[in-house]
Structures are given as C-alpha cells and as structure tokens.
Amino acid sequence: MSQLPQAITDGILGGAVYALMAAGLTLIFGVMDIINIAQGILVVLAAYLSYALSVHLHIDPLLGLLITVPAMFAVGAAIEWAFMRRLRGRERTAMSLLVSYAVAVVIEGALYQVFGANDVAIQAPYVNSGVHVLGFDLPYIYLIGAGLAVVAFAAIYLLLYRTTFGRSVRATMQDKVAARLIGINVNRVAAITFGIGVGVTAAGGMVFGATNAFSPNSGYDLISRLLSIVILGGLGSIGGAAAAALFMVTAEEVVNIWQPVWATAVYYAVLVIVLLVRPVGIFGKPEARSS
Amino acid sequence: MTLHRTRFLSVGITAAVLSAALAACSSSSSPTGGSHAKSPVVIGASLSLTGDFSADGQAFERGYELWAKDQNAAGGLLGHKIVLKFLNDASSPTQAVANYQQLINVDHVTFTIGPFSSLLTGPSAQVAHRYGYALIEGAGGAPSVFATKLNNVFDVSLPVAASTLPLINWIASLPASKRPKTAAFPTSNDPFTQPQIQFAMARLTKLGVKAVYYKVFPEEPTQIKGIADQVAAKRADMVVLGSTAVPTVQGFTQAFIQAGYNPKIFLATAGPDQGAAYLKAVGHLNNDGVMVPNAWYGGSPNPQSKKMVAEYIAQYGGTASGVNADVAEAYSVGQVLTQAVNATRSLSNAKIIAYLHSAVTLSSVQGPVRFDSVGENLAATAFVFQWQKNNFLQVLPPGAGSAAVEYPKAPWGK
Numbered sequence: 095m096s097q098l099p100q101a102i103t104d105g106i107l108g109g110a111v112y113a114l115m116a117a118g119l120t121l122i123f124g125v126m127d128i129i130n131i132a133q134g135i136l137v138v139l140a141a142y143l144s145y146a147l148s149v150h151l152h153i154d155p156l157l158g159l160l161i162t163v164p165a166m167f168a169v170g171a172a173i174e175w176a177f178m179r180r181l182r183g184r185e186r187t188a189m190s191l192l193v194s195y196a197v198a199v200v201i202e203g204a205l206y207q208v209f210g211a212n213d214v215a216i217q218a219p220y221v222n223s224g225v226h227v228l229g230f231d232l233p234y235i236y237l238i239g240a241g242l243a244v245v246a247f248a249a250i251y252l253l254l255y256r257t258t259f260g261r262s263v264r265a266t267m268q269d270k271v272a273a274r275l276i277g278i279n280v281n282r283v284a285a286i287t288f289g290i291g292v293g294v295t296a297a298g299g300m301v302f303g304a305t306n307a308f309s310p311n312s313g314y315d316l317i318s319r320l321l322s323i324v325i326l327g328g329l330g331s332i333g334g335a336a337a338a339a340l341f342m343v344t345a346e347e348v349v350n351i352w353q354p355v356w357a358t359a360v361y362y363a364v365l366v367i368v369l370l371v372r373p374v375g376i377f378g379k380p381e382a383r384s385s
Numbered sequence: 386m387t388l389h390r391t392r393f394l395s396v397g398i399t400a401a402v403l404s405a406a407l408a409a410c411s412s413s414s415s416p417t418g419g420s421h422a423k424s425p426v427v428i429g430a431s432l433s434l435t436g437d438f439s440a441d442g443q444a445f446e447r448g449y450e451l452w453a454k455d456q457n458a459a460g461g462l463l464g465h466k467i468v469l470k471f472l473n474d475a476s477s478p479t480q481a482v483a484n485y486q487q488l489i490n491v492d493h494v495t496f497t498i499g500p501f502s503s504l505l506t507g508p509s510a511q512v513a514h515r516y517g518y519a520l521i522e523g524a525g526g527a528p529s530v531f532a533t534k535l536n537n538v539f540d541v542s543l544p545v546a547a548s549t550l551p552l553i554n555w556i557a558s559l560p561a562s563k564r565p566k567t568a569a570f571p572t573s574n575d576p577f578t579q580p581q582i583q584f585a586m587a588r589l590t591k592l593g594v595k596a597v598y599y600k601v602f603p604e605e606p607t608q609i610k611g612i613a614d615q616v617a618a619k620r621a622d623m624v625v626l627g628s629t630a631v632p633t634v635q636g637f638t639q640a641f642i643q644a645g646y647n648p649k650i651f652l653a654t655a656g657p658d659q660g661a662a663y664l665k666a667v668g669h670l671n672n673d674g675v676m677v678p679n680a681w682y683g684g685s686p687n688p689q690s691k692k693m694v695a696e697y698i699a700q701y702g703g704t705a706s707g708v709n710a711d712v713a714e715a716y717s718v719g720q721v722l723t724q725a726v727n728a729t730r731s732l733s734n735a736k737i738i739a740y741l742h743s744a745v746t747l748s749s750v751q752g753p754v755r756f757d758s759v760g761e762n763l764a765a766t767a768f769v770f771q772w773q774k775n776n777f778l779q780v781l782p783p784g785a786g787s788a789a790v791e792y793p794k795a796p797w798g799k
Contacts, residue, residue, distance in 0.1 A: 108607060108610065112607075211443045212440045212666075213630070213631045214666055215667070226645075231644050305639070307631055307632035307667075309440065310439075311435055311439050315606060342607070346605075346607050347607075350602070350611040350612060350615070351611075354600055354612055355574055357608055358607075
C-alpha cells in the first residue's frame with residue numbers, strides 16, 4: 095500500500111500532461127462539431143518541432159514554446175481553412191473523422207521522410223531532475239507539464255468567458271445560424287478556434303516528447319487515448335477532458351501496483367460503463383445543437 | 386437524446402471504416418540492380434514499416450536490401466536477379482498473416498523470408514508451412530516460435546531464452562561479496578521478453594540473488610513510468626528489464642534518473658542494441674553501463690560483418706556502433722538462403738528445407754549457423770554488450786576481444 099500515494103501523484107502529474115493534449119481536441123469539437131483525428135499526430139508534430147529547435151538551434155524546449163505555439167496555431171488555422179471549412183451538411187462530423195485522418199496520414203508520412211522511423215526524445219536539464227517533497231518524487235518536467243496545463247485551461251476559460259471573442263465562440267457553439275444572423279464571422283471564429291485547439295498541442299507535445307521516446311508512429315496510440323478522454327469527459331467539455339485525463343492516468347497507475355496488464359482494461363471498462371449510463375460522457379451536455 | 390445517439394452511431398460507423406483503413410497495407414518491390422539473362426527470383430517478406438516496430442522493420446528492410454544488392458552484384462541466385470517484395474504489416478500479426486498469404490497465393494513469390502519479432506514470426510510461419518514454403522527469419526527466436534515444431538522455420542539468430550547466460554555465468558564467477566544481492570525483473574507481456582526474464586530470474590535466484598520485484602506489464606506510454614517508479618523504490622542491486630523497443634528503455638532510464646536510482650547492473654533485453662536510435666532517445670549522457678544480450682554488434686571482428694558494416698556506413702552514414710543489430714539479422718537471413726540455394730543448386734523450397742535440416746554449418750555476419758529439428762540456431766553464441774562512453778562494446782563472455790565489464794555501472798549523467 096505504500097506505493098499508492100506515489101502512484102496517485104504520478105497519475106495526477108501524468109494526467110495533467112494528457113489533459114494538456116486533450117484540451118484542444120475537445121475545444122475543437124465543442125465549437126465546430128469536428129472530431130479531429132489528426133490531434134494525435136499534431137501532438138507528435140509539435141514534439142518534433144521542439145526537438146528540432148533543441149537539437150539544431152539549441153533553443154531550450156520551454157523557451158521554444160514561444161515559437162512552437164504560434165507555429166502550431168498557424169498549422170491549425172491552415173488545416174481549418176484548407177479542409178474543415180469545406181465540410182457541410184448533416185454528415186459533417188462523421189466526414190471530419192475521415193478528412194482529419196487523411197491529414198494525419200499526410201503529416202505522419204512527412205515526419206517519416208524528415209525524421210525517419212527511429213524514436214527520439216527531447217533532452218533538457220529539467221527533464222531528468224526533480225524534487226523530493228514529503229516522500230514524493232516530483233520530476234520537474236511533470237511539474238512543468240501540470241503548470242502548463244493549468245495555464246492553458248485558465249487561458250481557454252478566460253478566452254471563452256471573459257472576452258468578446260469568447261462570446262462569439264460560445265454563440266457559435268450554441269447555434270451557428272443564429273450567430274451568423276447577429277453578425278458573427280463564423281468562419282473566422284472557426285479558424286481561430288481550430289488554431290487555438292492545435293496551438294495548445296505545442297505545449298502538450300513538448301512535454302510528451304520530453305517524457306516519452308516518440309516516433310512518427312506515436313500519434314496512433316495518442317489519438318486513441320485522447321479520444322477516450324474527451325468521450326469520457328463529455329465531447330466539448332474542457333473541464334470534463336481535464337477530469338477524465340486525470341482519472342485515466344491515475345486509474346492506470348493505481349492498477350499498475352497490483353496487475354499492470356489489467357490497467358488499461360480497467361480504465362476502458364469504466365469508460366464503457368459510464369457511456370452505458372450516460373452516453374454523452376460525464377460532463378457532456380445532452381441537448382442537440384443546430385448545425 | 387435521440388439526436389445524440391444517432392450522431393454517436395454515425396461516428397461509430399465511420400470509426401469502423403477508419404479502422405479498416407488503418408489496417409490497410411502498402412507494398413513495395415525493390416529491384417536491386419544488375420543485369421541477368423534469366424527471369425528474376427522474387428523473395429517476399431512482411432515488414433513492420435509502420436507501427437510499434439517500425440524502427441526495427443525499417444532496419445530489417447535495409448538489411449535485406451543490402452544483402453540483395455551484394456548478392457545481385459555477385460550474380461544473384463543461380464544467375465537469377467533477386468527482386469525483393471515487401472508488404473507493410475503495420476506491426477500487426479494479423480496483417481502479417483494476410484501479407485504472407487498474398488505473397489504466396491497472389492504474388493507467387495519464390496521464397497518467403499521473415500518479418501520482425503517473434504510476435505509476428507509465429508503466425509507467419511504457420512502460413513508459410515501450409516504452402517510448403519521455408520521461412521528463414523532473423524527475429525523470431527522466442528520459444529513460442531519453436532514450440533509448434535514446424536519443419537519450415539529457420540531462425541538464423543540467437544535463440545532468446547538463454548540470452549542472458551553470459552551475464553549469469555559472469556555473476557557466478559564473482560566472489561560472493563561482490564555479487565549483486567537483490568534483483569528486479571520487470572518484463573513486458575511479449576513472447577520475446579518473458580522467457581528471457583523468467584530464465585534469468587530462475588538462474589540468478591539459484592545463485593542467491595534475491596528477486597525483489599517481478600511484474601509483467603504492457604508497454605503502454607501511460608504505464609511505464611509507474612512500473613519504473615515501483616522498481617526504483619525497491620533499490621535492487623540489479624535490474625533485468627524485459628523490453629522489446631527503445632521507448633520502454635528510455636522510460637525506465639528517465640524514471641530511474643528522476644528517482645535518483647542507479648542500479649549496479651542494468652540489462653534490457655532489447656533497445657540498447659539499436660545503436661544510434663537508442664542514443665538519440667536516452668541521450669549521450671545516460672547510456673553508460675547499460676547492457677543488452679545479443680549475438681552481433683557493429684564492431685564484430687567477423688570479416689563478413691566488417692564488410693557489411695562498411696557497406697552500410699557508405700550507404701547510410703553513421704558509425705559501426707550506430708548500426709542497428711536488426712540489419713545484421715536480416716542480412717544473415719539472405720546469406721543463409723544464398724548458401725542453401727547454392728548447395729542444392731535449386732530454387733525448390735522442399736529441397737532447401739531438407740538441406741537446412743541436414744545439420745550443415747553455414748556462415749553469416751552474425752557467426753556460424755546450424756539448425757536443430759525445430760529451426761533454432763544451435764551454433765549461435767550469446768554475447769552481452771555494454772555501452773561505455775557512447776561505445777557499444779562486447780563485454781561477455783570474458784576473453785579475447787572482450788572489453789572489461791563496467792561494474793558497478795557508472796552514475797547517470799556522466
């Protein structure tokens with residue numbers, strides 16, 4: 095039982111990293127009804143950007159976020175403009191799966207061409223060091239990840255609930271047609287929202303790449319987990335994604351103590367049970383939205 | 386609520402279509418140069434060009450292509466130009482089975498050679514056996530591959546179960562006061578790793594080394610840190626890690642460093658043998674003292690190996706220490722096939738299977754090859770290698786050509 099507190103600590107810190115990666119996915123769905131299957135490979139792309147800046151230009155990965163966050167925002171806005179904006183009609187959400195999957199395959203292929211198949215990891219002085227507090231090992235990189243998650247979620251909250259743009263976003267989330275009628279530029283809102291959703295993956299990608307060896311193939315495992323997180327939390331719910339991410343990793347860490355081979359199964363069993371009872375997820379809103 | 390259920394159903398159907406698309410595979414044929422009057426001989430393999438084993442699969446591809454290029458320059462197989470046909474299995478055993486069925490029944494390849502990892506070799510061998518094809522392979526050394534007693538499987542590499550024996554014998558040779566007292570045995574749930582870890586644990590326990598940790602875990606990114614933290618908390622003198630790939634070793638290494646834990650011996654069953662790929666993942670300061678069992682390394686004095694390594698570096702760059710052991714395993718497959726074809730003067734799978742079962746000793750870049758009745762390489766010699774100051778050195782068994790074991794291993798970050 096003495097391992098339990100450390101497992102819970104690991105779970106919370108690791109869960110914060112996954113929350114950071116899932117925030118953009120659920121934001122994009124919440125505003126646009128688009129399930130961005132490319133979110134996993136975009137996290138990996140962000141990790142490679144941080145890695146390349148670190149290895150080739152010797153820019154610290156944390157400092158490099160000043161470059162990678164705007165770069166990933168631009169990538170997101172470009173994907174929205176080039177592909178997602180063109181999806182229309184009742185099957186828009188389902189079609190977004192296929193389109194974003196195609197985008198993911200293209201990005202994965204490009205990463206294979208540029209970086210090869212071998213795994214790499216981001217190195218920095220704070221990646222392997224940590225602090226020992228009250229008997230707990232707290233690696234700096236996970237503390238940084240948790241800090242970035244808090245900042246990202248606070249920023250998204252403030253953006254949505256304390257700005258004019260946020261009002262436009264929420265209006266678009268509730269009813270796109272009505273939003274258009276009151277003069278909101280829905281296309282601009284969508285592009286910026288998609289950009290923000292992808293931009294936050296820059297931070298998640300940096301932390302993921304510093305805590306895991308990764309390759310262009312890593313996106314598949316990531317997207318399956320990120321999707322399960324946003325489905326458990328409730329598609330479109332930012333807070334739900336955070337709660338579900340913390341639950342997922344903590345549950346796996348705790349089951350790890352006794353039966354590691356069952357850890358993932360236990361999490362997915364909980365997911366299934368929750369969806370049977372509440373198909374929209376823990377924090378999802380059951381009301382339908384206008385397209 | 387109904388609208389939502391409909392939407393979820395719609396998403397589910399599309400997701401199913403996506404899953405099918407994910408399983409789709411790509412293929413590539415690789416003509417390898419040279420002019421030959423006879424029709425080409427097509428040799429097929431399923432390779433993990435994407436997916437969890439993509440780094441290994443692509444290294445295998447390079448090894449096969451290097452062999453085919455060399456052999457075509459030497460006249461091909463009985464004067465037939467070699468053409469390689471690879472199908473991507475995306476690291477899936479199911480897809481590997483489908484690929485071998487296609488290679489045999491649709492593409493009508495002359496020979497099949499093996500995929501990467503025991504996980505894929507086992508079911509692939511069943512397909513090849515069904516159609517009377519030999520499956521010469523380089524990465525299917527787990528006991529589960531040989532347990533089916535198929536007569537068509539020939540593993541040119543080291544049988545993995547006893548791969549840690551040089552380390553165990555070396556520990557036994559130490560004075561009792563210098564031997565490690567405790568050991569941890571975390572292992573992934575893979576047919577390649579579990580037999581090695583169970584063998585090592587049983588033998589070391591007999592030597593008086595107390596097993597303080599044994600757990601089987603899936604190599605999932607979300608679980609590795611937790612398992613590694615549990616191991617670090619045990620503060621065992623040595624860790625024998627059952628790993629199949631670099632990310633697992635990187636995850637354990639990082640967690641050990643974060644926890645301030647440096648075992649005296651740290652051996653991983655795979656990962657550290659991947660040369661430059663391993664160094665890039667763990668960093669150039671965090672590999673000193675890490676061990677891995679294998680039958681080959683880039684600095685091998687074997688003349689055939691030296692020639693292959695020189696060709697590899699000329700084509701792909703890097704250093705001898707940076708050459709992935711998978712390249713040599715694949716190259717050895719081609720060499721054994723060449724010798725069997727030349728000896729039988731035939732492209733018949735039946736004749737090649739009979740020949741390889743005749744207890745003949747063949748040569749390869751990995752050393753001698755001689756098969757037993759189930760296709761294990763009885764002539765393979767197990768070595769243990771250790772990273773020392775960014776050099777990959779053979780340290781065990783001790784003797785001519787071996788460097789001294791770094792024991793206890795150097796602290797991390799030095």
